Each structure stands twice: as structure tokens, then as C-alpha cells.
Amino acid sequence: MRHKDIRRECEKLWAKNKYYVLSKSQKIYLEIREYLKEKELDVIWVNEKIQETRDMKESKKDFRNAVLHIWGYFKKKASTIEKQTLFNILNEYMEGKNNQNAVIEYINTLLKKYPNEYLEKSTLLTGEQYETMA
Template sequence: MRYKDIRKECEELWAKNKYYVLSKSHKAYLEIRAYLREKEPDVLWVNKKIQEARDMKESKKDFSNAVLHIWGYFKKEASIMEKRILFDILNEYMEERSGQTVVIDYVNTLLKKYPNEYLEKSTFLTGE
């Protein structure tokens, strides 16, 4: 496989998984992002790091950070009420009055109303 193809495969894999990794560990997110700036990335290494993130326990702070990054895709179009609902749901999650699924379901509701091809492929939102 040519270098260009390997880089493209790594970038596509990262694009699908970066918010998921961010939701688990900001440190792992930064590590993978820095690695991908290297000249010759390895798909197996990226896959391994993504899998390691999958195996990490939940981090409320990192999950919230990922949701806030994703909110950036909607903030110009979403209404004040939609913003309030998202932030209320996120706050309930942070206070352990609801789970991640509630937050992700609402973000997916926003995604249906305000389509974004990039986010639609995100494993953070699809659960794949």
C-alpha cells in the first residue's frame, strides 16, 4: 500500500473516532492527534490506540468536553432553547441524574435537524 493511501486510511479512521476517543481521554486524543502529524503513520497503531480508549472507564469531564466540541457544529444554527436543553441534559449527566445515552440521543436529534456529514460518521454518535 502506498504512503498516501495509508495516511488517508489513518485520517479516515481518526475522523470517525476522534470524538469517541476525546470522550474517554483528552490525553489519548492529543497523543493520537500528534502521532498523525508524523511522516509515516501506521493504521494498526491508530487502531490499537482507539481500542485502548474504548477500554477506558467513563470520564465525565472528558465526555462533557467531547459534547462541547460537537456543540460547536450546531451553535450557529440551533435555537436558544435547543442550546438550553442540551446544556441542561449535560448538566444532569454531570450530576449523575442521567446517563451518556440521554446526551448522545439529544445530540443525534440536533444532527437530524441540522445535518452534518462529518458528525454522521462519528462513532461517538453512532455507537459503532
């Protein structure tokens, strides 16, 4: 594969899995982000790093961080009530009163109302637990 193609493949893989990774480990998220600035990239390395997060225990703090990043796509469009609803569901999750799915389902409701192609492909939101290289 050519240099440009490898980079494109890495970036495509990252775009799909970035919020999933962030929801599990900010440390690995930052590691991959840093790696993608390198001159020479390896799709297998990126893939393995993403894979590593699959077996990690759920981190409420990291999941909340990912949701706040995703919220950035909606904050200018969503109503005050929609914002309040999301943050209520997120706070309930943080308190152990519901699970990640409740939060993700509400984000997907917002996504139907305010489409975003980038987020629509995110493995965190699609429920495809994880997608490897094509």
C-alpha cells in the same frame, strides 16, 4: 500500501473515532492528533490507540469536553432553547441524573434537524461502539 493511502486510511479511521476517543481520554486524543502530524504513519498504531480507549472507564470530564466540541457544529444554527436543552441534559449527566445516552440522543435529534456528514459518521454518535479499519 502506498504512503498516501496509509495516511488517508489513518485519517478516515481518526475522523470516525475522534470524538469517541476524546469522550474517554483527552490524553490519548492529543497523542493521536500529534502522531498524525508525523511523516510516516501506521494504521495499526492508530487502531491500537483507539482500541485502548474502549476499555477505559467513563470520564465525565472528557465526555463533557467531547460534547462541547460537537456543540461547535451546531452553535450557529441551533436556537437558544435547543442550546439550553442540550446544556441542561449535559449538566444532569454531570450530576449523575442521567447517562451518556441521554446526551447523545439529544445531539442526534439536533443532527437530524441540522445534518452534518462528518458528525453522522462519528462512532460516539452512531452507537457503533467502535469501528476498526475497513
